Amino acid sequence: MKKQHTPIDDYRYKIANKEAWIGVGLVLINFIWWYGFAYGMGQKDPAEYTFILGLPAWFFYSCVVGLVVMIVLVTVVVKFFFVDVPLDDNDEVEER
Amino acid sequence: MNWEALIPFIGVVVFVFIIGIWSSRKVHTSKNFLEGYFLGDRSLGGFILAMTMTATYGSASSFLGGPGVAYTEGLGWVLLAMSQVVTGYFVLMVLGKKFAIVSRKYKAITMVDFLKSRYRSTSVVLIASASIIIFLFFAMAAQWIGGARLIESLTGMSYVSALFIFALSVLVYVAVGGFRAVAVTDAIQGSIMFIGTLILLIATIIAGGGISNIIADLTAENPNLITPYGAEGTLTPAYVSSFWILVGVGVIALPQIAVRAMSYRNTRSMHRAIILGTIVVGFIMLNMHLIGVFARPIIPGIEVGDTVMPLLALEVLPPWVAGFVLAAPMAAIMSTVDSLLLLVSSTVIKDVYLNYIKPKASNQHVQRLSITVTAILGAIVFVMALDPPDFIIWLNLLAFGGLEAAFIWPIVMGLYWKKGNKYGAIASMIVGIGLYVASNEFFPEPFGMHSIVLPVVCSFFAYVIASLATQKTENYPV
Numbered sequence: 001m002k003k004q005h006t007p008i009d010d011y012r013y014k015i016a017n018k019e020a021w022i023g024v025g026l027v028l029i030n031f032i033w034w035y036g037f038a039y040g041m042g043q044k045d046p047a048e049y050t051f052i053l054g055l056p057a058w059f060f061y062s063c064v065v066g067l068v069v070m071i072v073l074v075t076v077v078v079k080f081f082f083v084d085v086p087l088d089d090n091d092e093v094e095e096r
Numbered sequence: 097m098n099w100e101a102l103i104p105f106i107g108v109v110v111f112v113f114i115i116g117i118w119s120s121r122k123v124h125t126s127k128n129f130l131e132g133y134f135l136g137d138r139s140l141g142g143f144i145l146a147m148t149m150t151a152t153y154g155s156a157s158s159f160l161g162g163p164g165v166a167y168t169e170g171l172g173w174v175l176l177a178m179s180q181v182v183t184g185y186f187v188l189m190v191l192g193k194k195f196a197i198v199s200r201k202y203k204a205i206t207m208v209d210f211l212k213s214r215y216r217s218t219s220v221v222l223i224a225s226a227s228i229i230i231f232l233f234f235a236m237a238a239q240w241i242g243g244a245r246l247i248e249s250l251t252g253m254s255y256v257s258a259l260f261i262f263a264l265s266v267l268v269y270v271a272v273g274g275f276r277a278v279a280v281t282d283a284i285q286g287s288i289m290f291i292g293t294l295i296l297l298i299a300t301i302i303a304g305g306g307i308s309n310i311i312a313d314l315t316a317e318n319p320n321l322i323t324p325y326g327a328e329g330t331l332t333p334a335y336v337s338s339f340w341i342l343v344g345v346g347v348i349a350l351p352q353i354a355v356r357a358m359s360y361r362n363t364r365s366m367h368r369a370i371i372l373g374t375i376v377v378g379f380i381m382l383n384m385h386l387i388g389v390f391a392r393p394i395i396p397g398i399e400v401g402d403t404v405m406p407l408l409a410l411e412v413l414p415p416w417v418a419g420f421v422l423a424a425p426m427a428a429i430m431s432t433v434d435s436l437l438l439l440v441s442s443t444v445i446k447d448v449y450l451n452y453i454k455p456k457a458s459n460q461h462v463q464r465l466s467i468t469v470t471a472i473l474g475a476i477v478f479v480m481a482l483d484p485p486d487f488i489i490w491l492n493l494l495a496f497g498g499l500e501a502a503f504i505w506p507i508v509m510g511l512y513w514k515k516g517n518k519y520g521a522i523a524s525m526i527v528g529i530g531l532y533v534a535s536n537e538f539f540p541e542p543f544g545m546h547s548i549v550l551p552v553v554c555s556f557f558a559y560v561i562a563s564l565a566t567q568k569t570e571n572y573p574v
Binding site for chain 1: 171174175178179181182184185186189190192193194196197200201306307308309310311315319320322323324325333337340344345362363364367370371374375378379382512
């Protein structure tokens with residue numbers, strides 16, 4: 001049943017492992033940004049809030065800007081660090 | 097009955113149906129019925145992959161329940177909902193290429209297939225299948241209730257007749273179409289959601305007299321509505337952050353999401369889907385929940401949270417546009433139901449029936465059985481949904497949490513940790529599910545966090561300890 005490791009597996013798995021860790025890293029960045037702005041700026045008395053585009057500043061930075069930042073980060077990471085590999089065992093020529 | 101809104105609504109739904117049934121013709125020409133019907137021949141491109149992920153996840157919880165709670169809690173709930181943005185990239189990055197490669201090697205069609213080949217254990221397969229069937233029933237019931245509610249508020253029909261119409265259309269659709277039909281229509285539905293939420297948000301802001309005006313109204317009513325802490329100040333940072341596990345990273349363990357992570361054609365599709373998925377999920381989550389909050393000054397005093405969206409759309413939009421926009425949540429619910437139904441029936445047929453009851457069944461036999469089982473399952477959910485509770489989001493989240501607690505480590509560690517074995521997987525599933533159910537029953541919100549956190553942490557240790565303790569007995573490399 002189980003196939004042995006082949007050199008192509010090691011090469012593909014190394015890439016897959018690296019990309020999985022990038023995913024974990026992005027989540028950490030995302031979380032820190034989201035948490036920092038929301039509870040850093042949002043814990044004041046609502047009477048002292050500042051507003052950007054009508055929204056409370058904590059919300060604007062945490063949720064609106066946070067989303068834009070993540071979209072940019074994800075795009076950059078995928079474009080520059082993610083590598084195309086064949087998914088099937090036999091058709092590496094076609095996919096690469 | 098509101099015909100002006102109803103006609104575009106029906107039009108969109110029928111259009112989606114036709115596309116689905118048209119695209120399913122390919123299933124019948126596919127060489128392998130199982131792989132075609134349940135996995136679309138592993139041929140999804142980037143756009144469809146991103147949209148089907150989004151649509152499956154952007155279920156009634158975000159489209160009806162979510163905005164409904166946001167209406168009650170204010171901006172704090174939008175903050176919480178934004179934890180879902182991670183699903184857009186995290187699922188495909190972490191399950192990633194490894195999952196796609198390994199599942200092709202194993203010729204796995206379902207998540208249980210993957211577990212079966214990875215751990216080679218009957219107990220793992222049976223525990224996994226049982227938890228999928230049980231928990232997804234809750235999730236499906238929640239979705240059906242949402243769908244029926246929507247039809248109810250749009251047409252003025254009774255809840256039971258609305259439920260009946262909903263059930264019938266879903267059943268016909270899934271039974272005929274299979275995975276590819278579901279995925280293709282997800283793409284259309286995802287697009288409708290994207291555009292629909294945008295239109296509704298803009299109309300809501302205009303109806304409320306601009307964002308500043310709406311925020312001022314909210315502040316005047318209750319200043320807590322514009323803080324991160326919720327209307328009563330009950331949303332603590334620990335509680336809100338724990339949703340990062342429940343609706344964020346934990347989502348990789350949901351079978352309906354995981355199965356999509358093995359369905360794409362090549363890595364280029366996957367890369368596109370990661371970028372596109374992040375954008376689409378982020379926009380829909382932000383817009384949809386903001387709409388819920390902004391609705392408050394415009395239509396005050398709504399009691400049943402699930403009806404906020406339909407009532408708001410009918411209030412701020414011309415009727416025919418409202419019909420189109422409301423097709424968006426309808427689309428979300430339908431695509432979720434479709435894929436859940438498909439998943440439960442694939443579990444029954446592929447993972448239980450073909451594995452243990454009749455392994456040598458003919459292609460035709462399997463085909464007939466798949467459609468029959470799907471129909472029977474639908475009928476059972478219908479009965480469950482007849483007597484619904486008010487807030488569907490909680491029902492839905494219970495099912496999500498249970499599946500996440502069960503599967504997160506057997507999948508992730510199974511992929512990336514060579515020493516993980518079947519004892520680890522079994523221990524992890526039992527500890528995860530057991531603790532989750534017990535926690536919901538006896539000590540909800542331990543340490544101020546959602547009840548998902550503790551089971552996920554404990555099942556990790558269960559997996560590692562049980563695997564390490566049994567290294568001598570058994571050791572399979574990945």
